[in-house]
Amino acid sequence: MLVEESIKSAISSIKTNGVRSFLTALAIIIGTAAVITVIGIGSSAEKALEASIDDLGPRTLSIFPSQRKRGGISSGYNPLVIKDAEALAKNKEHDWMIAPAMSGNRQVKFNNSNISGDINGYLPINFKVRGFDIGQGRIFTEKENLGRKKVIVLGSKVPGELKTSANQLLNKDILVAGTSYKVIGILKEEGSTGWQNPDDDLYVPLLTASQRIFGTDRLGWINVGISNDTNVDYVMMTIEEILRQKHDIGPGGDNDFRINDWSQYSDLRRQATGIFTALIAGIAGISLIVGGIGVMNIMLVSVTERTREIGLRKALGATQKSIMMQFIIEAVLLCILGGILGIIIATSLLFLFISINDWVFSMPLSAIIGSITFSALVGLFFGIWPARRAAKLDPAVSLRYE
Amino acid sequence: MLISTQNLEKKYQVGSETVVALKGINLSVKKGEFLSIMGPSGSGKTTLMNIIGCLDSPSSGSYMLNNKTVSDLSDDELAKIRNSEIGFVFQSFHLLARNTALDNVMLPLKYAGKQKAEAITLAKDVLGQVGLSDRCSHSPSELSGGQQQRVAIARALVNKPSILFADEPTGNLDSKTGSEIMKLFKKLNEEGQTIILITHEDEIAKKSKRVITIMDGLIESDVENNDE
Numbered sequence: 001m002l003v004e005e006s007i008k009s010a011i012s013s014i015k016t017n018g019v020r021s022f023l024t025a026l027a028i029i030i031g032t033a034a035v036i037t038v039i040g041i042g043s044s045a046e047k048a049l050e051a052s053i054d055d056l057g058p059r060t061l062s063i064f065p066s067q068r069k070r071g072g073i074s075s076g077y078n079p080l081v082i083k084d085a086e087a088l089a090k091n092k093e094h095d096w097m098i099a100p101a102m103s104g105n106r107q108v109k110f111n112n113s114n115i116s117g118d119i120n121g122y123l124p125i126n127f128k129v130r131g132f133d134i135g136q137g138r139i140f141t142e143k144e145n146l147g148r149k150k151v152i153v154l155g156s157k158v159p160g161e162l163k164t165s166a167n168q169l170l171n172k173d174i175l176v177a178g179t180s181y182k183v184i185g186i187l188k189e190e191g192s193t194g195w196q197n198p199d200d201d202l203y204v205p206l207l208t209a210s211q212r213i214f215g216t217d218r219l220g221w222i223n224v225g226i227s228n229d230t231n232v233d234y235v236m237m238t239i240e241e242i243l244r245q246k247h248d249i250g251p252g253g254d255n256d257f258r259i260n261d262w263s264q265y266s267d268l269r270r271q272a273t274g275i276f277t278a279l280i281a282g283i284a285g286i287s288l289i290v291g292g293i294g295v296m297n298i299m300l301v302s303v304t305e306r307t308r309e310i311g312l313r314k315a316l317g318a319t320q321k322s323i324m325m326q327f328i329i330e331a332v333l334l335c336i337l338g339g340i341l342g343i344i345i346a347t348s349l350l351f352l353f354i355s356i357n358d359w360v361f362s363m364p365l366s367a368i369i370g371s372i373t374f375s376a377l378v379g380l381f382f383g384i385w386p387a388r389r390a391a392k393l394d395p396a397v398s399l400r401y402e
Numbered sequence: 403m404l405i406s407t408q409n410l411e412k413k414y415q416v417g418s419e420t421v422v423a424l425k426g427i428n429l430s431v432k433k434g435e436f437l438s439i440m441g442p443s444g445s446g447k448t449t450l451m452n453i454i455g456c457l458d459s460p461s462s463g464s465y466m467l468n469n470k471t472v473s474d475l476s477d478d479e480l481a482k483i484r485n486s487e488i489g490f491v492f493q494s495f496h497l498l499a500r501n502t503a504l505d506n507v508m509l510p511l512k513y514a515g516k517q518k519a520e521a522i523t524l525a526k527d528v529l530g531q532v533g534l535s536d537r538c539s540h541s542p543s544e545l546s547g548g549q550q551q552r553v554a555i556a557r558a559l560v561n562k563p564s565i566l567f568a569d570e571p572t573g574n575l576d577s578k579t580g581s582e583i584m585k586l587f588k589k590l591n592e593e594g595q596t597i598i599l600i601t602h603e604d605e606i607a608k609k610s611k612r613v614i615t616i617m618d619g620l621i622e623s624d625v626e627n628n629d630e
């Protein structure tokens with residue numbers, strides 16, 4: 001019942017001095033709100049990132065050609081060619097999807113509309129690796145690729161750019177660099193990935209692109225689709241082994257290609273968010289400590305103001321321990337209330353932020369429990385000294401105090 | 403013997419000066435007595451009460467309460483004695499303003515570690531004894547001075563103390579209310595409660611059975627009062 005009495009007394013003391021209590025707790029409120037907001041944004045961003053990685057479907061590595069250096073001097077440039085992709089595709093050790101591609105800019109014409117379009121030479125499997133879905137018509141087949149057929153699939157925005165509609169274009173011919181191609185399919189809208197927009201591009205079979213449009217077997221890149229549970233390092237090693245052999249690179253020679261693991265970028269982003277979170281958490285920690293000093297100050301004032309009350313409680317039989325408990329509970333409660341208020345403010349801010357960004361709300365429970373615990377500890381730590389002062393007061397002197 | 407003191411002295415150090423508030427008090431009080439302590443302001447009445455009420459310890463001399471030496475007990479041991487053996491009533495009531503009458507009366511029971519239900523029953527009982535059954539849930543600001551002092555008396559009595567101390571209990575009350583409070587004390591004494599009352603009003607002191615006069619920290623006179 002003594003604990004109950006202490007809590008009751010603490011609540012009534014905090015309530016009686018409402019404004020003062022609020023101002024005292026302000027630093028705690030701001031500190032907690034800052035921590036929780038940042039952790040919440042970080043956690044929700046993480047969720048959004050994971051969702052967008054999942055969107056890509058299976059994980060993708062990309063192989064790009066690069067210059068080979070020997071002794072610091074650039075020596076020759078071994079391009080990635082279709083045969084490299086075929087060699088990779090022949091490997092049955094890995095359950096991967098090899099998606100070679102080449103691209104270039106060509107004049108595209110339909111009726112009187114004229115645009116300059118990014119033409120991509122793709123294999124049917126490329127669409128799967130990139131997770132593109134067909135909207136109307138169909139994607140070209142392996143047979144059409146081998147037959148170097150003049151068929152073309154359009155990004156969802158291309159019909160609009162050609163000042164017509166998907167329906168008008170389907171099964172019609174358009175001119176690519178003066179040669180007519182049959183439109184066999186139009187993709188669904190995919191959305192920009194940041195550095196390029198697949199909706200603006202046009203897609204023809206790889207061999208068609210190689211022989212009829214670009215006149216080269218040099219690839220722009222090879223995407224390698226792997227499932228999420230694949231051992232990436234092992235896959236990379238195999239790619240290296242095959243390509244080095246194809247490119248005749250002896251032991252000690254540098255690679256003339258590079259392999260990008262896109263998920264590395266999300267790791268990097270995650271790391272950056274982590275550093276940012278730690279920084280804000282540090283600042284918030286300082287704010288909480290400043291708040292704690294404020295609480296200590298107000299508690300000292302409170303002890304002085306209530307000297308007579310303390311004297312009376314002692315006259316009625318309160319021990320030093322029970323007086324101490326009363327004031328520590330008051331300090332801890334003040335800080336916990338500040339923490340809770342901070343969490344409420346932060347959560348409201350987060351909901352606002354998240355609805356603007358179209359993210360999913362995510363808040364680790366440990367962050368909430370942790371921040372309340374931390375504010376309670378701040379209250380405990382900074383409440384001890386004032387509480388000790390109260391407990392040590394001489395009852396006879398305190399009762400005389402005016 | 404309930405109270406027995408030997409040569410109690412109390413000195414205060416104020417700056418470089420030593421104030422001797424009590425200069426050797428020898429006092430014995432039996433159970434059931436109704437004692438008044440009189441004397442001019444600054445004579446040491448409150449200081450004496452604080453020591454025999456275990457709120458303060460003497461600079462020298464010894465003090466036995468219920469045949470137990472208490473002059474050398476620790477703070478917390480004294481707190482325990484104050485809680486169970488002693489009840490205080492002050493001139494300025496000293497009620498907790500934010501608590502109800504009932505909560506104020508329950509406070510000593512809380513420090514005694516009583517269960518809540520039992521505490522509520524006991525507190526309501528004493529509030530009835532002082533005639534305030536219908537004011538349990540009132541806060542001090544909703545009570546008259548006399549009623550507030552009754553709540554304070556109920557609080558002092560709730561742990562059934564050996565001694566009830568009252569330091570100028572009527573000092574803040576008009577004479578009519580004051581005499582009602584005195585009647586209450588008289589009734590309590592008749593029921594067996596030992597009471598030590600501090601006052602500088604003759605009228606008040608006359609209501610008690612024994613009057614001690616203190617001058618400059620010494621007992622000047624100690625007379626039985628057979629007026630009533």
Ligand SMILES: Nc1ncnc2c1ncn2[C@@H]1O[C@H](COP(=O)(O)OP(=O)(O)OP(=O)(O)O)[C@@H](O)[C@H]1O
Nearest residue numbers: 397414416421423442443444445446447448449450
């Ligand atoms: N804490 C203290 N420090 C210094 N001097 C004190 C202290 N308490 C009391 N005194 C002194 O001790 C003397 C006795 O004080 P005390 O309060 O006991 O007087 P009193 O008889 O109760 O007076 P009153 O009738 O005014 O209440 C006074 O001279 C007072 O100034």
Ligand SMILES: [Mg+2]
Nearest residue numbers: 447448449569
């Ligand atoms: Mg006095």
